[in-house]
Amino acid sequence: MIALDGVTKAYRTTSGEHVVLDRIDAVFPERVSVGILGRNGAGKSTLLRILGAAELPDEGTITRQGRVSWPIGFAGGFHGSLTGEENCRFVARIYDADLDEVVESTRAFADIGTYFSMPVRTYSSGMRARLAFGLSMAIDFDTYLVDEVTAVGDSKFQAKCRQAFAERQERSSVIIVSHQLKTIRDYCQRYAVLRRGQLHFFDDIAEAERAYEANP
Amino acid sequence: MSASVSAASPSPTSPTAPSTLDTLVQGTLTQLQVIHALALRETRTRFGAHQLGYVWALLEPLFWIGTFWGLFALAGREAPNGMPIVAFLATGVLPYEVAMKTADRCGNAVSGNRALLFYPQVQPVDLVLARGVLEGATYGAIFLVILGTEALVSQRFEIHDALLVAGGLGLGALFGTALGLVLCSLSVLSNVVERLKGPLFRPLFWMSGLFFTAESVPSNVRDVLLWNPILHCVELVRDGFFPSYTAHHVDVGYVLVWIVALAFVGLTLERVVRRKVEVT
Incomplete structure (x- = not known):
């Protein structure tokens, strides 16, 4: 379980302060896999780093229960x-x-x-x-944080990833960020869209898709 | 390391929150484990990148010892207080190197290991401490190799007080680590530190007693030089090493004050900087 309470993160750029996450309150329950959709630059990777405690938020608190993985992706580690x-x-x-x-x-x-x-x-x-x-x-982690990584590799490797998660669904959940709907569809029971620093949750993938495709 | 403790501790089986003491013990154990893993990893990257990796670590101090040996021979000078020349130079160069090289390498700990901050239990201070441990151990080993070789060649081996020698080297390593922690934190805030480090610290090379002793310089010069904590480390090592030399002006307390003050500033800055390190 990971709970966010008023989590804010901003980066200083040459053109002023850029708020990536704006007072986000959210709960990622145990054993429920969540897919987070967001466009490039929406702050998906930042959110994942903060969930995994690789970075600290500027404001707000994060409560974790169980072992949370580091953000699994191409970069870092x-x-x-x-x-x-x-x-x-x-x-x-x-x-x-x-x-x-x-x-x-x-x-x-x-x-x-x-x-x-x-x-x-x-x-x-x-x-x-x-x-x-x-x-x-x-x-063994209770929550896996995944950054698009399952989208790589051939279909054989992708099948292997899906199988690995299916096997441990009883005890672990996964939080995946992606800019593609099809990446998260196979893994998740809940969906969220990250846009303009806000996180909106959906139980139904069609709703999430509508919200994601809608013009910002 | 509150955030890292919760992430690294085993999954909570008891419903009651762990006591502060449990958290502290668990956190310390995790941190020791992390520093151990980092030190092993650093050993591999510091010495494994080149063939003859360990030889390179020996070469720099040997180069300085050789250079000063040559200069002393040319000038017809001898080491003070009847110290053998190679041992005299080695007991100057090595405490200096352990302090300054440790400071330098600890200062670059974050820039060389940014990727590892991805793991929540790894914090900047761990990167610095792991390098401090590795550099301290490396220069301790180099000290034994160089002075052991000298003893074999000259067929003369007498350490007056081994504890003082170890103390001098240990204080040098601690001073270097504490200074490195400050430098490392500052380097995250601004890259000016990286550029200023060289010019600011270069004078210390000439002021740390590598080729003189505090007893052999005029008292007005000595009063100025004794502000330099590294000179105290060198004096301590020489006092312990040579039966013929007594360092009357060494002040262990003074060096300890430096170490505690730098560690305090460094740890405070590290807390500030933790939020600012960009993990990539």
Whole structure:
């Protein structure tokens, strides 16, 4: 469960202050997967970083229950000069998980062959996403924060991601941000649209679609 | 680290909120785990990037020792108080290097590890402390290697008071880490720090007793030089190392005041900066 109370985040730019999240109150309940739609630049990634406590809000409070993953996506979290395996060991250490188990399970899930023992900077963005996703699956979280990542890879990898989440639906939920409806449709029971710093929730995907497609 | 504790602690099984003490203990354990993981990771990136990685760490102090050795030979000068020249220079260069290199590397801790701030239990202060631990251990090892080699070559080995030597190096490492924490936090706020660091700290190289002792300079010069805490570390190491040398002017309390003051400023700034670091 993650609850937001009056969460505000603004960035200073050369053209003045840009408010990305404007006093958001929201509750993401346990075991309910939520898909958040937003256009490029709407603040989706910022919201995800704040949900995962990678960044702190300027104002407001966030309450988390259970283990929340780091924002899983293309960027961040990996050190370029370390190999995929070394990065896995690091993450396993800071989450107090079994090193060998995490490494083996990530190796199997990411399925990137010999690249697993090569520096991450040699990876394509797809391979980074596979590694990030496989690694997050190897560590048990109650809530997974996912940044578009499931949209990458071939259909086989996408099927694998869906299956992995289906298997743990009983105990975990996922919060996915995306600018595409079809990415979130397969994973989520609730939907939200992030627009102009506000988060609007919908139980029905058709309603969410209408709100998302409507002119801002 | 309130936010990181809640994210990193095991999923709550008991309905009652954990006591403050539990939170503190759990948070400290998590932080130690994070610093351990970071220090291991740093070891890999600091020394693993090049072949002969550890040799590079030895080369810089050896270069300075060699340069001053050559200059002393040319000028026909000898080390004061009958100290062997290589040991005299090494006991000056290494405490200086442990302090300043640690400060430098800790100062760059965030810019080199921004990606890791993605994980909520990793905070800027952890990045700094991990580098401090690694640099302290590295220069301790370099000290043993260089002076051990010197002892083998000269067939003479007598450490007067090993505890004082370790204390001097340890204070140097702590001073460097505390200074690095301040620099690191400031560098998030402004990139001016990065540019000013070099010119501001360069004079310390000539003022830290690398090639002189506090006893061997005129008293009016000494009074000025003793404001420099690194000189105290060097004096402490030499006092401990050489039976023939006694540092009358060393003041451990003075160095500790510096460390505590810098740590206070650094930790305060880190709290401010936490909100401002852009995680990418």
